[in-house]
Amino acid sequence: MAVEGRYARNKKSLSEEEQCKLATSCVAIVGCGGLGGYIAEELARIGVGHLVLIDGDRLEASNLNRQIMATELNIGQWKVEAARDRLHSVNSEVQVDVIKEWFEEEKGPILFKDVTLVFDALDSLSTRVMLERVCHQLGIPLVFASIAGWFGQIGVSLPGDFSVFRLYGHGERGVESTWGNPAFTPAVLASLSVAEGVKLLVGRLPALRRAWLQVDLLTMEFDRFEIGDT
Amino acid sequence: MRVTVKLFATFRDGRFKVEEKELPEDSKVLSVLEPLNIKPEEVAICLVNGRNVNEQHVLNNGDTVALFPPVGGG
Secondary structure: OOOOOOOHHHEOOEOHHHHHHHHOOEEEEEOOOHHHHHHHHHHHHHOOOEEEEEOOOEOOHHHOOOOOOOOOOOOOOEHHHHHHHHHHHHOOOOEEEEEOOOOOHHHHHHHOOOOOEEEEOOOOHHHHHHHHHHHHHOOOOEEEEEEEOOEEEEEEEOOOOOHHHHHHOOOOOOOHHHHOOOOHHHHHHHHHHHHHHHHHHHOOOOOOEOEEEEEEOOOOEEEEEEOOOO | OEEEEEEOHHHHOOOOOEEEEEOOOOOEHHHHHHHHOOOHHHOOEEEEOOEEOOOOOEOOOOOEEEEEOOOOEO
């Protein structure tokens, strides 16, 4: 449904031309949990025209503390379908494709056929590294974010950068397995991701290429680190 | 020699944010980790003066070591 004034408060932050670019953009979100849910919500609200949501998981009670798509009424539903239903009620002008599968390397070319930007909202270190490889082979920019407890990391990886490999290429599991994920951390890191992603979509320069932002919500410190060639 | 050690995220829990450490000459990053009870495999990223290194990297007087645990949740 076209709603007059829907994007009125995007003005000045985004030009009319940039708003049009968002409307004609197709973006994939890989992982539709804490991070991916908020990322999808913000992309739909700001006016990205086409979203591809990829997640092979169903909602469960332990998701209620942080996943914006999770409610007491939809426990057991596919996460991507819960997301689609919510996004439809927020902005029905957005086309939402749902993929009820885990992301795998060989699916990249099909799933990302029309995609010009990918968000990494996964929860596995090794899949993150694989997703970056797939995106770069296809020439697609990637915004990555990760969370654990009060902490998070976010950055941008353009083809050839391999930032994700450098950050997440060692080890199997992160400290989130013991520190959990409270409500505020995915919301903050998702918002930072979308801010960088929107810049990429409208043709502005991202701030975190070949770098990452280390977020500490206990001390409220945001530290930027460069990712060098070594 | 003296090096500055900076810890991030969950590494700060029960330890510190930043401290100066006195170490013997030619100490490796490993000698910073051991007294902190951090195993090398628990470190996702180690930067010395902003450059990515591993635990065998030999430190110099005045270096700044930054240690990050893996943060992988979504």
